[in-house]
Amino acid sequence: MVNITRAADLALVGANGGGFVAPVGTTAPASPLVQPASPWEPLGAISDDGLTYGFDEDSQEFTPWGLTSPFRTQITKSVRTFGLTVWETSRTVVQSLQYRLDASDLVPDEDGLTKYAETASPVPDRRAFWFLVIDGESFKGFYVPQGEINDRSDVSFKQDEMSGYEWTITTYPDEAGNTVYHVDKLPVTPAYSGS
Secondary structure (H helix, E strand, C coil): CCCCCCCHHHCCCCCEEEEEEECCCCCCCCCCCCCCCCCCEECCCECCCCCEEEEEEEEEEECCCCCCCCCEEEEEEEEEEEEEEECCCCCHHHHHHHCCCCHHHHCCCCCCCCCCCCCCCCCCCCEEEEEEEEECCEEEEEEEEEEEEEEECCCCCECCECCCEEEEEEECCCCCCCCCEEEEECCCCCCCCCC
16 A cells, blocks of 8 residues: 655745845845845735746757657746735835836935836846745745846726736846746655655
C-alpha cells in the first residue's frame, strides 16, 4: 500500500503580504522577515485579490523527419510578471508609478494643491520591486531588480467600489541575466518514509 504524506503547513495561502518599490540598483532586502529600509517605499494597501505571479512562455518544438514526437524543444520567450491592485491611490509613490512621474513632481504647493500633467509620449520608468507573501510562519519574498508597469487598467470612481490602480509589472533581466530573486522562509519538509 502506498503511504501518502500530506502536510498542511507546506501549502501556501496568500493570506497577507505587501509590495515595496525603490530606484533601480537598490539592494534586495536580506530577509522577508524584516521591514525593508529606505530607499524602499511601501505601496500601501493592496486589494483582496492579492498578488499574481505570472509566467508567459513560448517554445519551439523540433521534430525530425520520420518521427511524430519532438526530440528537442527550445524556449523562445520567457517573461515573468506581477499583478496587483493598489488601493492607496493618494500615496505619493503610488501616484508617481501610475503616472510615470518623479516624486518631486508631486510636492503640493503652498495651497496644498498637487499639479501635474500626463504626457502623450511616456518614457520608460523602470524601478526595483520587492513583493512579500505571508501565510502564518511562511514568508515568500520576490525581489525584482528591474521592473516596469506595462499594463494599467481603467480606474473607476464609484460610491460602492474602492478605487484602485490595477497594474501588471513586467520584469527585466539584470546584469546577471536574472529577472526575479526568491528569498523564502518556509516550514521544514517532513522526512519521507517509504514502506
